Amino acid sequence: MKRRLEEPSETETRISFVDSGGHLSYRGVNIHDMAKHSIYEETIYLLLYGKLPTKTQLLEMRNKLSARRRLPAGVVALISSLPHFAAPMDVLRTAISAMAMFDPNEKDNRIETLLERGIGQIAQATTIVTTHNHLRNSRLPIEPDPEMGHAESFLYMLKGREPEAWETKALDLCLVLHADHGLNASTFAARVTASARADMYAALTTAVGTLKGTIHGGANQKVMEMLLEIKEERMVNRYIDEAFREGRKIPGFGHRIYKVEDPRVVYLRNVSRDACERTGHAYLFDLSRKVEDTVRSEKGLLPNMDFYSATIYYALGFPVDTLTTVFACSRMAGWVAHIIEQCELDSLIRPMGDYVGLLNQPYVAVEDR
Numbered sequence: 001m002k003r004r005l006e007e008p009s010e011t012e013t014r015i016s017f018v019d020s021g022g023h024l025s026y027r028g029v030n031i032h033d034m035a036k037h038s039i040y041e042e043t044i045y046l047l048l049y050g051k052l053p054t055k056t057q058l059l060e061m062r063n064k065l066s067a068r069r070r071l072p073a074g075v076v077a078l079i080s081s082l083p084h085f086a087a088p089m090d091v092l093r094t095a096i097s098a099m100a101m102f103d104p105n106e107k108d109n110r111i112e113t114l115l116e117r118g119i120g121q122i123a124q125a126t127t128i129v130t131t132h133n134h135l136r137n138s139r140l141p142i143e144p145d146p147e148m149g150h151a152e153s154f155l156y157m158l159k160g161r162e163p164e165a166w167e168t169k170a171l172d173l174c175l176v177l178h179a180d181h182g183l184n185a186s187t188f189a190a191r192v193t194a195s196a197r198a199d200m201y202a203a204l205t206t207a208v209g210t211l212k213g214t215i216h217g218g219a220n221q222k223v224m225e226m227l228l229e230i231k232e233e234r235m236v237n238r239y240i241d242e243a244f245r246e247g248r249k250i251p252g253f254g255h256r257i258y259k260v261e262d263p264r265v266v267y268l269r270n271v272s273r274d275a276c277e278r279t280g281h282a283y284l285f286d287l288s289r290k291v292e293d294t295v296r297s298e299k300g301l302l303p304n305m306d307f308y309s310a311t312i313y314y315a316l317g318f319p320v321d322t323l324t325t326v327f328a329c330s331r332m333a334g335w336v337a338h339i340i341e342q343c344e345l346d347s348l349i350r351p352m353g354d355y356v357g358l359l360n361q362p363y364v365a366v367e368d369r
């Protein structure tokens, strides 16, 4: 199936809208409504199918995710063969790439197949992250529980116990809020790969590799490392002043698009406060507030969503080096939707470079240089 949009362009999309004034919507539904009313399974459906699901469709989505969480034994064996010090984002990238070889229909790029494959990949990403975390600690991975929703199952596989209701709710909200964000770097990278008619696994691998970057999704890990390094509120001014003096960027601040506060931050700040208080990490929230106030007053920079999601994931029990994989597990929904949209457009993304180099240079023989 091939759909042509009117006057297709490399950057045309109908999936999410972001603007500098702090507006974000998924398929036209405002992020504030999504934050207040949606759950991740519903968000996946909305992003993939372009409309909110009926009760039956929502249940079907939940069931499909539950049924597809297990990993092929070969992928588990691959993960267990990786060095114990491997970075979780590298493991996620490698495992998703390997998934292609366990899919006998890898080259089938029909939209119906892509949707089913994409749902499977969204489901399995959480299992890859938690399986790796257990294996690297010499523990047996926790099998997914098919009765659980996506956020609940993610926490269950991480911790090996049923999560409390507030934990599931906190993670679910984070998954909803991180699910898509226009043509950000990793999404655009995924679309470039898909535009060349490569398979979905290749495009997702590209996306995970790009998200790892420390000024993109990798920023949440950097935020957590920064907070743990600062340790105490009284050290904040010194740390921030030094960073500014040395021209270092403060992770979790600034944004390429938003010129006002990121609309997701208000929710994440509240969840961070609650999660930190409930888990005995209230000092981390207080420290975050102090960093926010200091960076805001000294440079006028506002926090982005990586700033408060870092402490939420940490309070929920995710190890510091896995924080970006949690972001990736949520963004899988957006990536899959964008990859499918790009496949429907079926148009190669090939920007013209703005060449600013030399022209008409003589070729000098090697012995004369």
Ligand code: COA
Residues within 6 Å of the ligand: 214, 215, 216, 217, 219, 248, 249, 250, 251, 252, 253, 254, 255, 256, 257, 299, 301, 304, 305, 306
């Ligand atoms: N810490 C310190 N200064 C920052 C900053 C930060 N986090 N973010 C932006 N700035 C400063 C820049 O140094 C620059 O100052 P200058 O004009 O004096 O040189 C100015 O603000 C504009 O920044 P610039 O990097 O050109 O903006 P950008 O749109 O290219 O960058 C980011 C956007 C997100 C890449 C950038 O803000 C950043 O690196 N943030 C930290 C990493 C992060 O949190 N990433 C997640 C993004 S969602």
